[in-house]
Amino acid sequence: MNNTTKAQVVLRLQGITKRFGPVTANEGVSFDLHRGEVIALLGENGAGKTTLMNILFGQYTADEGSVELFGQTLPPGAPRAALDAGVGMVHQHFTLADNLTVWENIVLGVDPLTAPRLKPAQAKARIRALSDQFHLKVDPNAKVGRLTVGERQRVEILKALYRDAKILILDEPTAVLTPQEAEALFATLREAIATGLSVIFISHKLHEVMAISHRVVVLRHGKLAAERATNQTNREDLAALMVGTEVSAPSIETAAPGAPLLSLRRVTTPDQGAAPGLKSLNLELAAGQIIGLAGVSGNGQAALSDLLSGLITPASGEMQLNGTEVQRWTPRTAIAKGIARIPEDRHKTGTIADFDLTENAILETYASRFSRRGWMNWAKARAFTKDLINTYDVRCPGPDIRIRLLSGGNMQKLILGRVLEEAPQIILANQPVRGLDIGAVNYVHGALAKARDRGAAVLLISEDLDEIMQLSDVIHVISEGRLSPGFGRGTMRPEDLGAWMAGHGFDAGAPNAA
Amino acid sequence: MRLEPIAAPSPARRIVPPLLALLATFAVATLLALIAGGYPFAVFGLIVKGAFGSKFALLETLNSATPLIFTGLAIAVAFRAKLWNIGAEAQLYAGAVLTVVLGTGALGLPAYLMLPLCAIAAMFAGATLLLGPALLKTRLGVDEVVTTLLFNFIFLLFVSYLLEGPLKDPMGMGWPKSARLLPEARLPRLVEGLRLHWGFGLALIAALLVWVINTRTTLGYEMRAVGQNAEAAGFAGIPVTKVILKTALLSGGLAGLAGFSEVSGLKGALTLDLSPGFGYTGIVVAMLALLHPLGVVVAALFVAAIFVGADSMSRAAGVPSYIADIMLASALLFMVLAILLTKFRVRRD
Secondary structure, three states: OOOOOOOOEEEEEEEEEEEEOOEEEEEEEEEEEEOOOEEEEEOOOOOOHHHHHHHHOOOOOOOEEEEEEOOEEOOOOOHHHHHHOOEEEEOOOOOOOOOOEHHHHHHOOOOOOOOOOOOHHHHHHHHHHHHHHOOOOOOOOOEHHHOOHHHHHHHHHHHHHHOOOOEEEEEOHHHHOOHHHHHHHHHHHHHHHHOOOEEEEEEOOHHHHHHHOOEEEEEEOOEEEEEEEHHHOOHHHHHHHHHOOOOOOOOOOOOOOOOEEEEEEEEEOOOEOOEOOOOOEEEEEEOOEEEEEEOOOOOOHHHHHHHHHOOOOOOEEEEEEOOEEOOOOOHHHHHHOOEEEEOOOHHHHHOOOOOEHHHHHOOOOHHHHOEEOOEEOHHHHHHHHHHHHHHOOOOOOOOOOEHHHOOHHHHHHHHHHHHHOOOOOEEEEEOOOOOOOHHHHHHHHHHHHHHHHOOOEEEEEOOOHHHHHHHOOEEEEEEOOEEOOOEEOOOOOHHHHHHHHOOOOOOOOOOOOO | OEEEEOOOOOHHHHHHHHHHHHHHHHHHHHHHHHHOOOOHHHHHHHHHHHHHOOHHHHHHHHHHHHHHHHHHHHHHHHHHOOOOOOOHHHHHHHHHHHHHHHHOOOOOOOHHHHHHHHHHHHHHHHHHHHHHHHHHHHHHOOOHHHHHHHHHHHHHHHHHHHHHOOOEOOOOOOOOEEOOOOHHHOOOEOOOOOOOEHHHHHHHHHHHHHHHHHHHEHHHHHHHHHHHOHHHHHHOOOOHHHHHHHHHHHHHHHHHHHHHHHHHHHHOOOEOOOOOOHHHHHHHHHHHOOOOHHHHHHHHHHHHHHHHHHHHHHHHHOOOOHHHHHHHHHHHHHHHHHHHHHHEEEEOO
16 A cells, blocks of 8 residues: 555545434544545444444434545535435445346436436446446346346446446445455455545455455444554454454364254255255254355255245255154244244344234244133243343343344344244254344354254354354355255365355266265 | 334324324314304314214214224224225125025024124124135235225125115015014114114124234234234244134124124114215224224224214204315324324434
C-alpha cells in the first residue's frame, strides 16, 4: 500500500451515534476512506456493522454525527443522495429480479421510468466493457434466475459499476462463495482499486480481511474498538480486538463412533426449484460422531435437511433408522424417532415470532406431553419452559414474552433446549450458529459436542468451513446433490475441500470414491 | 414515507390510535350529517336513542346483533388460522335451508329433539359448504378468497331455485318463500313476553366456547400456530392440512348456525332476503374485534346499534340511513389503519 495517507479522502464518517430505544447500535464511530483503498469493517454479528452501513446509505438517520462524501455533507436519511454521489452497495442477500435478464437488472432504476425507450445495444456494450475490464464474466442476455450464486454477485457488482460507483460496499460477500470464487472476487476488487475505486469490505472472516484490505476497522458493541493498518497486525490480534478477550473455542476430542443409527442408500429426492435435490446419495450417521457437511449453499443441503426433518420423503432409495426402513415419514414421526432438528432459519422455521416462549418451547411436544384429550396443560408447559430457560441459560424477562424480542443467540438456545430435552439419538444441526455472537457460538458448539459424547449422532450442515473443520469427526462435501466420500478429522486442507465444493472429484473413477 | 416496525409498543401506542380511529369515524359522520342537512349532535343522539333508547329499541339491537355474532365468530375463527373465508353468506343460507328442510314437517319430533337436530344440521350444512374450498386450497392450492366469494352467488341462486321449486310454500300465494317452521322448530324467547329469542343466548355461548377453544385446547393452539406461521407449525409436526380443515368445519358451522338462528328464532320461514349481507358484515365485525371471540360480541353490538339506530334516526330526522353504512365503512378503515399504527411508526425519508 503506498501513499494512501496522501490520497484524497472520499468518505468521512464523523462521530456517528445511533440508538434504538435503550440499545446503542453505534457510538461515536469515526473513520476515513481514501481513494483506491480497501477498508475491512470487522466485527461480530451485532457489533453495529450493518447499522453503520445503513446510516451511510441513508436507510437510517444517525442521532449524532455526520457523513461526508467527497467533501460534501450527506443529507441524513436520503438513500437517493448516497446512490447519486456514487456509493454502490452489494447486499448479502441479492436484490435482483429473477425473471429479468442480466442487462435488464443492471439498467433497472438507472434510467428514469419516463425515458422514451431503453437502448439495449448501448447498455449491453457498456456492460461487456465493464465485465472485461474487471474480470466479471457474465452473459448480459442470461436470465438472472438461471445464474449461480457467484454469477449473481458479479451482476450486483456490475450494477454498482454501471452506475459509476466510486465507493463499493460489500456486505459479507464471500459467505456464498467457494474459496476459488472468493479468490476471483478478490482479483476483481484489486482491479477496481487500481482504477481508483474505494471499497468497504464487511466480514468476520479474518483470513480474507488480511488478504484484501489495506486497513482494518474493528467494531465492538457499536464502538470503534481499533483501527489498524493491515500490514501491521495479524489474525490473532484482530480476533482479540473483535471479541474483546482471547477467543476460547471448546476443544473437541476425537471420539470412537458407535453403531450406525441412520443410513441413506442411493436416496434421490426431487429438485426444489433452483436448488438440486439429492442424487443417489449414500450417508451413514453413527452414534457418538459429528458428521460435517460442507458445501456452497444451494447444493442439496436443504433437501438433505428436509429429508431428515420429515418434510420430504425419498423419491427412490432406502432410508433406515436403527436398521429398520422408515414408514410414513413426517416431522412428527421424525421427532418421535428421536431426531432433534435445529432448522436453518430460526425466525421462519424454528419459532413463531408472536408466540411467547412457552408456546414456542412446546411446539414439537405439545401433543404428547402438554395436553390431555384435547385440553392444553398450560401450567405444566410454563413450568417446563422456566426449567428450559434456566438450564439452557436463555436470557429473557420470563416465559411469557414474545420470542421475537429475544436476540438470535437466546432464541437458538431455546430451540436447542427444546430439542435436547428429548435426549435425541440423532441431531440435525443446520447452520446452528449463523448470526450468533461468539459466546453463543461456543455454547452451541459445546452442547453439540456434549450430545455427541453421550452417544448421539450429529449431522452438522454449515457453509462455514472453519466451523466444519473444527467440529467434525468426518467431513463430507455436498455439490449438486451428490456427496463426497467421508474425510477423517484433519486429513483435508481447506483448498482440497474447496475443490470438492466446486464440484471436482465427483465423477466416476475419482481416486477415493466411497 | 415508509413504516418502521416497533419492537415493543408502549401502552399509549396501543390505546391512542384506536381511540383516534373512533374520533375520526365520528368526524366523518358529523360531516355527512351536516351535508345531509341534519344537526350532527341531534343525529348522533337519535342514533343512540334509536339503538338503546327504549326496551323495544334495545331488544331490536340485540336481535340484530345475533346473526352478526355468529358470522363474526365464523370469520374470526377462520382468519385467525389465515383461512380467508369470504363465504359466510352462503354458509348462513345453507344452514337456513337445512333448518327449513327438517323443520317444516319432514320430522315430527318434540321441540327438545327438533331444535338441537336442526341446529346440528345447520352447522353440518355450513361446514360442508366451506369444506369444499378448504380442500381445494390444501390439495390444489386454489385461492379460497375466490372460491368462497364466488360460491356465495352460486349458492344464492340455488336458494332462489329452491324457493321457486322444491321448497316453495304451497300456501304462499306464489311468493318465493318456504313454508313456515313447525312450532317445535322455533327457538323460544329468551324471556317470556320480551321480543328477544334464544338465538342471542346461543350466540353468547358460542362466543364463550370459541374463546375457550382458542385459549385452552390443543386445537386452538394449533389453529393459532398455523395462522401465525404455517411453515414453523408444519416443521414442528403440527398437521397443518388437518388443522385447516378442522378450522373450516368450525368456521362454516358457526356461519350455518347464524342461518338456523335467523330462521328458527326470528323469521320462521326462509326467504331470499333472510340475510342483508350478514356474511360480509361479519368480516367487518371480526376485524373490528381484532379476531377476538369476546370482542366479536362487542363489535357485533356496536355494528347492530349503528344500523338499528340509523334506521330510526332516518325516520325522525330525514337524514338517509346510508349514513350507517358510511360510518361502518369508515370505522373499519380507520380501525385497520389504527391497528397498523400500534405496530409500526411512520418514517419520512
